[in-house]
Amino acid sequence: MATSASTSASVTERRGIPAASFVEDVQIYLSQTGLDVNSALAFLQERLQQYRVVEMKLLAQQRDLQAKIPDIEKCLDVVATLQAKKDTGEALIADFEVSEGIYSRARIEDTDSVCLWLGANVMLEYSREEATSLLQKNLENAKESLEVLVADLQFLRDQVTITQVTIARVYNWDVHQRRLQQAAATSPES
Amino acid sequence: MQQAGASGSEVEVTWEDQQNINKFGRLNNRLHELEDEIKIAKETNENLEDASSELILTDEDIVRFQIGEVFAHVPKDEVENRIEQMKEVTEKNLEKLTEEKESIVSQMAELKKVLYGKFKDSINLEED
Numbered sequence: 001m002a003t004s005a006s007t008s009a010s011v012t013e014r015r016g017i018p019a020a021s022f023v024e025d026v027q028i029y030l031s032q033t034g035l036d037v038n039s040a041l042a043f044l045q046e047r048l049q050q051y052r053v054v055e056m057k058l059l060a061q062q063r064d065l066q067a068k069i070p071d072i073e074k075c076l077d078v079v080a081t082l083q084a085k086k087d088t089g090e091a092l093i094a095d096f097e098v099s100e101g102i103y104s105r106a107r108i109e110d111t112d113s114v115c116l117w118l119g120a121n122v123m124l125e126y127s128r129e130e131a132t133s134l135l136q137k138n139l140e141n142a143k144e145s146l147e148v149l150v151a152d153l154q155f156l157r158d159q160v161t162i163t164q165v166t167i168a169r170v171y172n173w174d175v176h177q178r179r180l181q182q183a184a185a186t187s188p189e190s
Numbered sequence: 191m192q193q194a195g196a197s198g199s200e201v202e203v204t205w206e207d208q209q210n211i212n213k214f215g216r217l218n219n220r221l222h223e224l225e226d227e228i229k230i231a232k233e234t235n236e237n238l239e240d241a242s243s244e245l246i247l248t249d250e251d252i253v254r255f256q257i258g259e260v261f262a263h264v265p266k267d268e269v270e271n272r273i274e275q276m277k278e279v280t281e282k283n284l285e286k287l288t289e290e291k292e293s294i295v296s297q298m299a300e301l302k303k304v305l306y307g308k309f310k311d312s313i314n315l316e317e318d
Contacts, residue, residue: 022205022208024204024205025202074257074258074259075258077257077258078257078258078260081257081262092262092263093262093263094257094260094261094262094263095254095260095261095262095263096259096260096261097259097260103261106260154216154219157212157215157216157219158212158215158216161208161211161212161215162208162212165203165208165211169203
């Protein structure tokens with residue numbers, strides 16, 4: 001069974017997200033960092049919070065991209081339809097929304113160019129081929145960005161899991177230590 | 191959401207265990223995403239079914255078919271073809287998603303066996 005990349009032990013961060021170092025032994029970890037249990041737990045909790053903040057941000061970006069991709073696909077569809085109509089030589093008649101709930105009819109004559117909305121109140125005219133290739137490129141970029149984002153999120157979630165498990169282990173170690181101390185204190189025989 | 195929580199035990203957690211726990215978490219996330227996607231794919235399928243039924247009932251020759259944000263006037267035959275194509279795409283997608291979901295469910299069952307085997311009560315891998 002393939003486990004996550006063995007290099008994750010040596011990855012210290014990914015695109016600005018610090019990796020959570022895996023704790024082999026709680027006792028050694030505590031003595032190495034020189035922290036007592038409460039400070040260690042506080043530090044880990046804070047790390048967890050920071051991870052959550054980044055996770056929110058990445059999730060928002062992911063939602064944006066996931067909305068953008070179908071939009072670009074719709075645009076490609078329209079351009080392709082115009083292309084098909086050109087081949088038949090007919091005009092395309094379409095009903096479009098003028099305002100909410102109000103539609104009007106439009107006759108789109110055979111034309112070689114389309115206008116693309118580029119954002120920031122800018123619209124440019126392109127030939128149909130250029131428009132298709134521009135939209136294709138945008139679509140591919142969006143899909144690639146989404147892939148990278150998903151990988152980032154996976155990495156982040158792994159770090160969150162590691163941190164949660166470390167918190168539990170430090171806490172348990174502490175409980176265990178207290179039990180041992182109590183047992184030693186209440187046992188009168190040496 | 192399923193969480194790997196460990197409680198009061200002395201079993202040591204190795205890097206391999208950690209990786210298994212991480213993998214379980216990832217699979218679980220993906221499972222939830224898949225369930226949402228499958229729901230959407232099923233709805234789309236139903237809508238397409240309804241659309242093609244309506245199409246059979248109508249006696250108009252020109253149907254307003256939504257392309258992008260506008261409703262283009264398209265001859266009925268072409269609309270039928272388009273809807274058929276869209277149905278095929280959605281069905282294939284649904285199949286792919288269902289397959290992925292089954293694979294994930296079985297991987298998660300495997301991991302559960304391994305992790306419960308080592309940690310028994312110290313770990314909780316169930317949905318709350």
